Amino acid sequence: MAQITLTLPDKSLLEVEPGSTAQQVAEMIGPRLAEDAMAAEVNGEVVDLTIPLEQDATFAVLTFDDPGGQRVYRHSIAHVMADAVLRLFPQAKPTIGPAIEDGFYYDFDVPEPFTEEDLSRIEAQMHHIIDADAPFIRREVSAQQARDLFADNPYKIEMINDLEEEGEQQISLYQHGEFVDLCRGPHLPSTGKMGAFKLLSVAGAYWRGDEANPMLQRIYGTAYPNAQMLEEHLKQVQQALQRDHRKLGRELGLFTFFEEAGAGLVYYHPYGAMLRQIVCDFTVQQHLKRGYQLVRTPHLIKSDIWETSGHAQQGYPMYYTDVGGQSYGIKPMNCPGHILIYNSKTRSYRDLPIRYFELGTVYRHERGGVLHGLMRVRGFTQDDAHIFCTPDQLAGEITGVIRFAQDMLKAFGFEEYSVYLSTRPPKAMGSGEVWERATEALTDALDMTGMEYELKPGEGAFYGPKIDISIKDALGRLWQGPTIQCDFNMPERFDVTYIGEDGQPHRAVMVHRVVLAGIERFLGVLIEHYGGNFPVWLAPVQVKVLPITDRNLEYAHQIVSQLREADFRVEIDEAPATLQAKIRDAELMKIPYMLVVGDREQESGQVAVRSREAGDLGPRPLPDFADLLKKETGPKGANR
């Protein structure tokens, strides 16, 4: 019988017997590879190692190093977990259990929520299943057969019906031991191939993420091929916890939330307020450089305006106040205010583009359950701007905003980000032509800046397409960053126009855009990104002067005044403590520079410099240190 030819990832060719399984091919390539194999990729499709290969194909063995291999591995463990859960809780109805970023989960409908103690019992049961080394067996059945099999599980029935509607002829099942699950696969060859895993937490989750649906119980876990990798991952999670902005916020004296004063409302302490001010000042400055005009609008606006904007009717979670028989709404957005200013006089096409910028503080009654430190609050300040322009100016304006966003992110030390373009959703206002034109402008702008982006078809708001950028922090986590949003709705509602060359009024194009998005969240991200070790230009306290004895106090104060005179942020530690203790305190506060001044320095008129990063740098004259400091006080990539 003729051999079939497999093309391996390195483009080399391998001749094998038809009907050889992927596992066998992996063994031919190398025993080590066969050992590590999780699944195979045949003609670009991830498949079970047990499938026989019948014709020429491209072929790759997937190990845990491949995202596809990871998914197969973790999803297989999710099956084992479901098996274990059913053994311990026979009345549980399994629903779905995918692999996710760092692990996997499985959702169950159970009469009683799982407890933390249940997790260890489930883990123990899982170990039994893994030890039994049961093979995963794939079967295909008709939709009706599948329905019969899962007759007592309405969730599986729903999924089977959906699959049938989507035109699937055959429904695939995977079985290991006694446990059968509806599953697309692929899976590991057998449960014995599983290494290290850990169940992490239980949480409620709605069926298909919709709160109209029943709430299921979700068990999260993570899994790695061996115990060392698992340990390593758990250690990284621990480290991430160390730089949690809520922890650092307390330790570094940045901010507090007061239970008695309201959830989601931030109180900035002196160091936090300083940090915030530095960020805000820089932001304002950068906007002015780019032709934005500062405006300022009230926090309170008559409710009539919120009727016009539509927020009131939509039940937007706003705060209202009634005084003197008049209803006011506290602004959840800055746009209506900016529109009022725009509409305060007739605008000519010659005036456009108009770019109004405001550090606008807004309040939104976010649901209790979603509040999260600085990342999700009820009162926050946006670096908000609205650009009013002609349709022709749109692409150019968007390009400008994208470049602006890039510069800003770079200045704050964010090197990596992902860009998304969201287009027209099924339910949208405005004509197809308007949408097309705007989407084209956004696409052109993205192309012009040469950024790579991901298309999210149908994910735009009903009132316009948008570009959003997620920023990646030092630990590789993604955060919502800049967004640029076209709006066809507000200009209609508020009748925003300009007089064109033809002397006729035209509808102006309106772009909402934020770069830092919310200052609060941005500070949260910044804190975690730097782990509290802010670069000199952002550090609330840049220098701490540490006099060794009382004899050196006066000299130390002279140093402080001179540095303050030069606009540095300096403090002095006058406590009657040892130098070691003072250094420790300053280090814990993550202050970039410490200046030790004792008798020696006083006599020679110098300061002994210690840096947060490099430790003792030795004595030098104060002006030398000031020069060194000045060199570090600018943000990277932005002129200041």
Added chain:
RNA sequence: GCCGACGUAGCUCAGAGGUAGAGCAGGUCACUUGUAAUGACCAGGUCGUCCGUUCGAAUCGGACCGUCGGCUCCA
């Protein structure tokens, strides 16, 4: 909003149906110190709030407030 867990001193935490404990932080005093914690003493809590059960509640029950983990990741 929903599911679960949690709430004890400024912070980190121990304790537990019979009237609250440690370390750090804070204050006082002594020490005047050379690159990550000097020592001694002192003070500090209506055990988140309210209502109930009980002879007695910080401990048990309920409600509320707040915090934490989740609520897109398709079989």
